Amino acid sequence: MRGIVSVRNLGFGLLLWLGATTTLAGEEFDRVVAPFFKAHCVKCHGPEKQKGKVTLHNVDSGLAAGKSLERWELILEVLESGEMPPEEEAERPDAAKVGAVTKWIETGLRKAVAQGGETLVAPQARRLTNFEYENTIRDLIGFRLKLTDNLPKDPEKPYHFNNTAEFMLLGPEQVDRYLENARKVMTSAIVDPEKPEVHTARREWLRHGLNRGMGLDEIGVWGNRRHSASGGMGLKSFPSTGEFVIRVQASAILPPGVKGAPLRLIMGQTLSGSTQRVEPVGSAYLDNSPDEPRVLEFRGRIENYPLTRGRMIRGNQQPDSRVITPQLLYDDGTLNDGNRNLTMPRIVINWIEFEAPVVDVWPPAHHRRILFDSPLRESDPQAYVREVIRRFASRAFRRSASEAEVNRFEQIYRLVLPELKTMESAMRETLAMVLISPQFLYHTVADGEVTNRQYELASRLSYFLWGSMPDKELMELAGQGGLDDPKVMEQQTRRLLADARSQDFVRNFTMQWMSLAKMKTVPINQQLFPRFLYYVSVGERRGTEQPYRPTIRDYMLEETTGFVGELIRRNAGVANVVDSEFAWLNQPLAAHYGVSGVEGNHFRAVPLKSEHRLGGLLTQGSILIGNGTGSAPHPIYRAVWLREAILGDDVADPPADVPALSDSAGGSAEKALTIKDLLAKHRQKESCRDCHARLDPWGIPFEHYNAIGKYQPLVPKEGARVSGFNLQTHGDLAGYADYLKTIYTERVDATARVPRGPEVNGMAGLKAFLKKDRRDEIAENLLRRLLSYSLGRDLTPRDRFAVDAMLQESATHEHRLLDMIVTICQSPLFKGTEGK
């Protein structure tokens, strides 16, 4: 994003001549700007020192000619924000002098942009990201197929969006995989005329074994009996493609005070294997007693579920298999200090039924959408084939297919028909080729011939807010040329955001905006946090995250993306990013944070009280864990995150030869706690201090939040070891809690004076300051990120004034999020009419 003291953005090899300047702007430069730089800047950014690798003794007035816009924009920004000259400088220029310089730069920038200097060359044609690709196929054929696993992963870069042309490259391996996927898609989408064989399976569990605790039809929170319903139902026979239906008769046995038990069904490889790949089938919240069992029905596509390949046993090929497993995901924070299953909620499964493919209507609707019913099919097969191709390609290309395009695909059809014999088979192959055409794989770009700007705009809007192709309504509007009307655009923007597909946008945008993915791979120190990650059946050993069960970490990602979605839904003001009156929680997460009164695993807005010490993004577990070490908070990671994700700064990477601040990933407990000393190291060297003086104070107020995202103002003494729960030593969990109190005795200091701001005490102080003094900065950052994501390119100094205009508009709506998105979609920049 916008840079401050960024090595990357400031061309340090840029030596401009110091010649006489003759223009008017040059005259003012010599009179106002150059002396200012000489007096206030060159001491640190000149021939002697090049702090931040920035030099200013050698700039010239070339701005007028549109040279090095990025460099000038950065200078303008650090002057405007007051970041430079540094506040600790004794001789600081007065506001009027700074104002004169910034005015000269801004005037020059505006002129340069108007003249089109350093013109924009970002290409608009870029392939769909894997995320967009899978969504587009879903909307094209009418059901979701898991396809991205088979594609090379898209590049990721912290705090960057990957939907730009420079990231979305294409090579033969990618096209190979597209081809495999395309054939797989068409095999699923087009069926053969004759009804296929239906595979079924059923398993029942009876209430045996109640004399020994739980019946075989019961699933407990911790551990289960062998051969109980928790083992689920194995499948040895299923079709290779098609829709399945799974029915379950289930109920719950609930202890007093518990309202329901969350059931989840998964299907995939057997859980005793080494890989344990599974996919969720569906969830339900059971509040009915075994006297009133409910029959639940789940549907899905069988192709999406991992299977275990049958092995060869004594020369006999065993069949492939899958397992359907019911899970009880109840978690109210109670730890397992013995087998107390009977005091916790239990789920009763009477039976599970499986059936696939579903053939009530044959051929299924998704098939008839492509090979539609028509008398033409018999009377004029060629016209029918052409019409099938035209309809499918027009949807796949997100604009009407041209006559030439239909001709080519018809040629392919005729080429393959003799060998493939049936229309279904030949059409599968033909339409698979549509799905590897550039018109499908690349974003829609107006070309003035077969694609006009309206179709480009319809696609831009739907890929922005849905991560997928436009629907019928958008396509019709584009066909009528209606999308230039700001009222229509506003109405469409709101419609798309109200659709469930917008959750895909929010998730994808938020994950990249805040660089969230890393929180899943931070190795949590299990000595310090023995209870955080694991699912343990019986007994008290440390465990690891199981790939087949959601953990608190997964819920935390849902918390953050769901929170942002809720802010948009509520059209909340941008200050909510920093602090909010609600949190987005489910029961397990609420228990983790110590918020009571939340039941069930679905997420909802929970009103907050000040003692919860939550609200906004800064205190969410996903951010605190992702920017910690797994053992301890990490003030520098958190400071970098705050400046990059929230304030919109571009924080330069540390020099490569600096040893990492803490070597604590998986390290011993005592080592992990000496961050303060390590921080002090930074202040010893001048080269470190320059950057860290501006960085570290932002991270200190986070110190009351530990490495697993909990408020914890006390830490163990230097060098103290923390042992995990041990039944012999601690007796029970209360005993363990008492033990922890004797260890966590030292109060953490979370007071810091933030750069160009007051001293803030802890998170509450930091939030208050940000809300009050940095709201506009935060709004600008969010607007720039949304805009950049929507356009699929990085913003440049040329966009500066367009952004300014949008910001002014947004300010009139108090920077409310939904309104901000509408403003972006109505802007000339988004519509592609800028400068036209």
Place this chain on the structure above:
Amino acid sequence: MKTKSWYLNRRELLKGGGIALALPLLNGMSLAASSKTHPKRMLVSYFSYGAYMPNGQHGIPNPEKPHNEWSWWPCRDAGPLTFNKSSVPFEPLKEYVSYYRGLDHAGGWALGGHSSGDVFATGADMVGTQKTNSISIDQIAANAHGHQTRFASMVLGTEGGTGSYGRSKTLSHRGPGRPIPSMHKPQEIFNRLFKPYAGKGVEQVRAGLKREASILDLLMDQSRSLKNRLGHEDQGKVEEYLESIRSLEQRVERTSKWTHEPLPEIDTKGLNLEASHKDPKEYIRCMYDLVYLAFQTDTTRFASLMLESENSSQSELWNYATYVLGYKGATHDIAHKRPADYSGQWDRWRSEQHAYFLQRLKDTPEADGNMLDRTVVLWGSAHPHASHSPKNYPIHLAGGNKLGLKHGHLHSFEGDKKVPLANLFVSMLNAVDVPVKSFADSTGPMTEALA
């Protein structure tokens, strides 16, 4: 679904997987054994989480102290090799191996220890000038000489796929933004390499390929017309697509030509394609065996093998040290906690597997020597243990003795003697007849490696 016969064939043939076919196929070139000279081969292999280098900053042994018997470096001082407990598996191969200390890719510095594994085979400056990775050393060689074998190169790993930015699971890249997915399932690799027709007759295979070529032609046509309608900047993006289709076309053409050559006879004795991660030794050796067989049958001459990725927490590799040594913790923990007992043993275990492969090559006679004489084998990681510093990689080079490389020494490039690791890459490429003068940030060849 009723599988059409040709469908399967073509699937098998076209499936890119890790087997990348290089361009261009020179017309009129006779295929198998196209030259009288013996093949020149190269393997690039990688292990993760660094290696144990106690007694000294940044993994450079302290000259004041005696050498640690478990250090990954076989000896303390530069010069003729002597072996310690960690490196002793290579003692029988002394004349065929060299150690290089103090080398690294400047492009990896700012990536941090783990992520610098991404650029091990490319040297790309991913943080600075390039946003994505660039072409890897094996693909440069494959582009030059890959047309002489059925497969231009072979890209293997233990976890499969490409991984993502900073967490690569492949060493090989065709170019910027074009990682080549690695293959990691022994049976699948074996089938693709040695049974590419999936049991179908050659005529059937050819007919399928012919139709494939016609379809790709038609796709090319209409993509060209799309390209011509676009603006200048956008044309470049569509050109990427056209190049990809063109290379698929060439692959079809190439596969078709190779149907005229008999498939190699494979001696599968001792090959366990069912090997699983639960038995790391069996599995890793199986992967090495597949490379060996591909080389021995001249099915390909260039391979990469990511023995471990830098982000294995989701895979069984995470448990390897537990399975192998009974270590109570993740394999990655060894790099941080550096337990004296396990660190060295873990390195030694890896050395044993690598030495097994080298020994197999050495034990196979070829012309006036053995296969190792004509195979350049790089083995290393993108950081020493300490802090995952992206400086001073553990680097081990073997073989190629009859390709102009010399061995038997530890070379040291500390302080002002420092040169880029890419210099070694230049010399490796030159050894397999790729006459490049530079690679990534190289400043010249690695004269120390040359006979």
